[in-house]
Amino acid sequence: MANEAAHAADAHPADAHADEHYHPQWSTYWKVAVVLTLITVVEVWIYYIPSFVASKLFVPSLLIMSAVKFAIVVMFYMHLKYDHKLFRALFTGPLLIAIGTLFGLLFLFGKLAIRLGLGAG
Amino acid sequence: MASAAIPDPHHAADAHSHPPTTTGLNHRKIAVWAFIGSECMLFVSLISTYLIYKGRSIAGPYPHEWWCRATNTIGKTAAELGTCAPAETFKPILNIPVTSASTFVLLMSSLAMVLALAAVENADKPKPTGTWENILRSSKTWLWVTAILGTTFLGFQAYEFTSFVHEGLTIRTNLFGSSFFTLTGFHGAHVTVGVLWLLALLGIDYKRGLKPADALNVDIAALYWHFVDVVWIAIFTLLYLIQ
Numbered sequence: 001m002a003n004e005a006a007h008a009a010d011a012h013p014a015d016a017h018a019d020e021h022y023h024p025q026w027s028t029y030w031k032v033a034v035v036l037t038l039i040t041v042v043e044v045w046i047y048y049i050p051s052f053v054a055s056k057l058f059v060p061s062l063l064i065m066s067a068v069k070f071a072i073v074v075m076f077y078m079h080l081k082y083d084h085k086l087f088r089a090l091f092t093g094p095l096l097i098a099i100g101t102l103f104g105l106l107f108l109f110g111k112l113a114i115r116l117g118l119g120a121g
Numbered sequence: 122m123a124s125a126a127i128p129d130p131h132h133a134a135d136a137h138s139h140p141p142t143t144t145g146l147n148h149r150k151i152a153v154w155a156f157i158g159s160e161c162m163l164f165v166s167l168i169s170t171y172l173i174y175k176g177r178s179i180a181g182p183y184p185h186e187w188w189c190r191a192t193n194t195i196g197k198t199a200a201e202l203g204t205c206a207p208a209e210t211f212k213p214i215l216n217i218p219v220t221s222a223s224t225f226v227l228l229m230s231s232l233a234m235v236l237a238l239a240a241v242e243n244a245d246k247p248k249p250t251g252t253w254e255n256i257l258r259s260s261k262t263w264l265w266v267t268a269i270l271g272t273t274f275l276g277f278q279a280y281e282f283t284s285f286v287h288e289g290l291t292i293r294t295n296l297f298g299s300s301f302f303t304l305t306g307f308h309g310a311h312v313t314v315g316v317l318w319l320l321a322l323l324g325i326d327y328k329r330g331l332k333p334a335d336a337l338n339v340d341i342a343a344l345y346w347h348f349v350d351v352v353w354i355a356i357f358t359l360l361y362l363i364q
Contacts, residue, residue: 026239026257033232040228044221047362059363066358070351077235078347084146087154094158098165102172109173 023079032076039065153341157348160311164352167307168359171300178295182211182288185364214290215361216281223277224357227312230270231350234319234343237263241331241339260331260339261323267346268319271312278309301360308356311349318342 043065046052052061075081080088106112142148181188186195189205196202202210240260249255256262282302285291292302322342325331331339 023239023242026236029232029235029239033229036228037225040221040224043358043362044217047217053364062358062362066354069354073231073347073351073354077231077350078344086144086146086151090151090154090158091161095161095165098162101162102165102169105169106172111172111175 023082024076028076032072036069036072039069147337149337149341153344157344160348160352164304164307164355167300167304168355171304171360174296174300178297180295182214182285182290182294182297184215184297184301184360185213187212211289214285214288216284217361219277219281220357220361223274223281224353226270226277227274227350227353230267230274231347233263233266233270234346237267238336238339238343242333242336244331245333261326264319264323264326268316268323271316271319271346275309275312275316278305278312281305304356304360308349308352311352315342315346315349318345 043062046058046061052058074091080091103112144151180193181190181195183195186197187199187202188195188211189202189209190211191205191209192203194202194205199210199212236257237260240258240263243258244260246258249258282305285298290298290301292298319342322331322339325335
């Protein structure tokens with residue numbers, strides 16, 4: 001993967017075609033699939049550990065693992081890691097707006113206020 | 122601007138070559154990324170609705186809790202319900218093993234899709250001698266695998282929806298049912314569109330063969346398919362695993 005990343009970095013920045021075209025090799029896709037499977041196995045595994053489910057680490061752990069899987073698929077399978085920055089902007093811009101709206105709505109409807117202890121007053 | 126519009130002879134025969142544009146990028150690919158960005162907003166709004174309604178249903182069945190219909194009490198275990206008749210006792214409705222299997226199927230379909238794209242991009246290279254290399258270079262194989270895995274995922278979803286209805290949860294039962302079926306139903310509809318798209322690509326592949334010149338068409342379908350996959354990654358965690 002490091003060599004491929006270096007290959008992508010070697011592409012001339014002004015060459016939009018090169019940015020648009022570089023895709024990893026087959027072996028990278030298989031490695032990514034193994035990583036995605038392992039993360040999914042860990043997610044389901046911790047779901048069946050009652051003591052971990054009851055702990056404060058459970059939800060953050062799942063959210064982090066989910067975010068990692070999301071990022072891996074977007075970067076390697078959707079090739080956003082190697083694609084032109086305009087594509088990245090077109091995807092991450094609306095995604096960030098949507099996530100911001102999600103947190104805003106959760107806050108407005110008291111889902112986050114309760115956790116922060118602001119809803120009790 | 123003008124310089125960007127000059128065709129680059131280096132890329133004249135490139136698989137992704139397209140008419141000159143002011144950005145130097147293909148307009149169709151820009152459009153599909155903009156579409157995916159808008160789809161992000163659609164699905165986040167549906168996920169927001171689910172999360173806001175979570176825990177606000179006044180009657181069961183519930184996703185992770187046991188429910189006694191007669192007394193309308195809930196508990197983490199069946200024992201917490203006290204003396205509740207078996208006919209009035211409802212177990213947690215979500216089936217994590219089945220959904221974990223369907224999640225794995227969808228993740229593997231993304232692998233097959235990206236291998237299909239790689240096969241189309243390399244279609245004009247000399248034919249390999251090894252069996253495995255031949256399989257890797259067969260776009261038909263990987264498109265079939267992707268479509269079959271997508272259909273398997275839909276089968277899992279149909280099984281899940283049917284079992285939920287048999288267990289007393291419909292889209293009209295409670296807030297959980299409404300938001301759950303709306304969100305997962307929208308996702309299932311997207312997967313269905315993706316499978317039809319893949320079958321259309323397969324039809325083209327059988328009719329005249331997909332060449333590197335068609336790589337952009339496959340790339341756009343692949344972007345849509347992977348997007349459907351990443352949406353499910355979020356849904357699996359937020360709806361199924363987080364209690």
